Amino acid sequence: MHAPPDCKRSRSTLPDLATGDPAARAAGLVHLEQCPTCSAEYRDLVAAWDALQRLPAAEPPEWLDQAVLEAIRRRAPIARPVRVLWPALGPAARGAFAAALLVVLATLLLPFDRLAALCEQVLLRLRLSAVWPAVPFLLAGFLYGALAHLVVSPFLVRRAGPAGSGQATIDGVLFALALLPVAWVTCEPFTVGVAGGLLAGLVAGALSGVLGGTRLVAWGAR
Amino acid sequence: MQAVQAGDLEAFEELYQRYRRPLFGFLHRYLRDAADTEDVFQETFLRVFEQRHRFAPGNAFATWLYTIARNAGLDRLKRAERRVSLDPRAHVLLPSEPSSVDDVLDRRQQDQTVRRALDTLAQAEREVLLLRAEGLPYEAIARVVAATPAAVRQRFHRALRAALEGRLTR
Numbered sequence: 001m002h003a004p005p006d007c008k009r010s011r012s013t014l015p016d017l018a019t020g021d022p023a024a025r026a027a028g029l030v031h032l033e034q035c036p037t038c039s040a041e042y043r044d045l046v047a048a049w050d051a052l053q054r055l056p057a058a059e060p061p062e063w064l065d066q067a068v069l070e071a072i073r074r075r076a077p078i079a080r081p082v083r084v085l086w087p088a089l090g091p092a093a094r095g096a097f098a099a100a101l102l103v104v105l106a107t108l109l110l111p112f113d114r115l116a117a118l119c120e121q122v123l124l125r126l127r128l129s130a131v132w133p134a135v136p137f138l139l140a141g142f143l144y145g146a147l148a149h150l151v152v153s154p155f156l157v158r159r160a161g162p163a164g165s166g167q168a169t170i171d172g173v174l175f176a177l178a179l180l181p182v183a184w185v186t187c188e189p190f191t192v193g194v195a196g197g198l199l200a201g202l203v204a205g206a207l208s209g210v211l212g213g214t215r216l217v218a219w220g221a222r
Numbered sequence: 223m224q225a226v227q228a229g230d231l232e233a234f235e236e237l238y239q240r241y242r243r244p245l246f247g248f249l250h251r252y253l254r255d256a257a258d259t260e261d262v263f264q265e266t267f268l269r270v271f272e273q274r275h276r277f278a279p280g281n282a283f284a285t286w287l288y289t290i291a292r293n294a295g296l297d298r299l300k301r302a303e304r305r306v307s308l309d310p311r312a313h314v315l316l317p318s319e320p321s322s323v324d325d326v327l328d329r330r331q332q333d334q335t336v337r338r339a340l341d342t343l344a345q346a347e348r349e350v351l352l353l354r355a356e357g358l359p360y361e362a363i364a365r366v367v368a369a370t371p372a373a374v375r376q377r378f379h380r381a382l383r384a385a386l387e388g389r390l391t392r
Contacts (some may be wrong), residue, residue: 016379054332068267
């Protein structure tokens with residue numbers, strides 16, 4: 001004996017109805033009120049579903065929680081996330097902005113010609129007479145470059161590994177490019193060779209920045 | 223999840239606290255072995271952390287989590303090729319409500335019946351039934367088990383009826 005068409009349709013939705021699916025309720029409940037066979041199966045399915053859901057849930061033991069979280073901490077590449085001030089900008093844009101900002105600040109706090117004069121005085125006091133007029137500027141450039149990387153690198157270095165050094169190098173080049181016009185104007189009485197010496201100092205500063213950046217990454221990585 | 227992707231451990235711990243119980247409960251019923259449950263549970267969260275950059279924003283985290291857990295569990299089941307009866311004393315089982323001694327005994331007997339009924343199901347049906355019991359809709363389960371929602375619905379219907387025949391309620 002075949003089931004009536006309504007029963008066939010009802011049976012195809014009974015499990016959904018038993019689990020409380022609202023879409024199945026609308027059509028299913030009307031038929032159940034009139035059909036004792038489907039109604040009995042529905043009650044059994046509801047009971048089965050309830051029994052399954054009442055099955056006690058196992059609780060992860062405390063030692064497992066500790067083991068999982070400890071393992072995650074060991075594998076975490078960053079012990080403390082470095083805050084990036086301008087997350088919307090890319091690393092290069094952030095580097096350029098930071099370098100420009102630093103030049104302005106450094107010029108306001110300690111103008112480049114003052115720093116160069118200071119370097120000259122120090123060299124004289126140490127009886128290391130400048131054999132070449134560019135040396136104080138070279139030293140000043142080096143100090144500017146090193147300072148730039150100390151300030152800028154933490155904003156750029158986010159991940160451990162060689163990428164940190166690469167970003168610090170890009171940062172150094174951007175810094176050198178940003179400072180060059182300022183240095184050029186400041187060094188007007190001198191020759192182009194002096195500006196070249198300054199640039200060499202900046203490159204040395206960039207190298208120190210690479211080393212500084214690498215150290216920062218290593219410090220943050222573990 | 224975005225904070226987790228950026229490497230924020232505190233955000234990961236929040237996710238862990240939120241999903242540790244439901245996931246452990248699912249694996250406990252799915253694998254039916256205490257040691258396997260612990261291993262796969264740990265493996266799942268480690269994979270979640272290591273593969274966090276693969277998670278596509280906008281998707282449901284629970285679906286992704288259960289996909290990883292189900293795949294890891296399936297690997298374990300295939301590798302072991304065994305069906306070990308679960309020792310209910312191996313983990314702390316949380317009763318759904320306080321009861322009298324008789325109720326506790328009845329409940330314990332009923333729980334054993336439910337577990338035996340689950341044991342009679344095929345793996346593909348059992349996983350769908352358990353995922354549905356975790357509250358996942360058909361569409362999410364379909365992504366977890368790599369099938370169509372219609373196929374999942376059919377499997378679920380079959381599983382619930384088969385469980386009923388296995389005297390899930392008696």
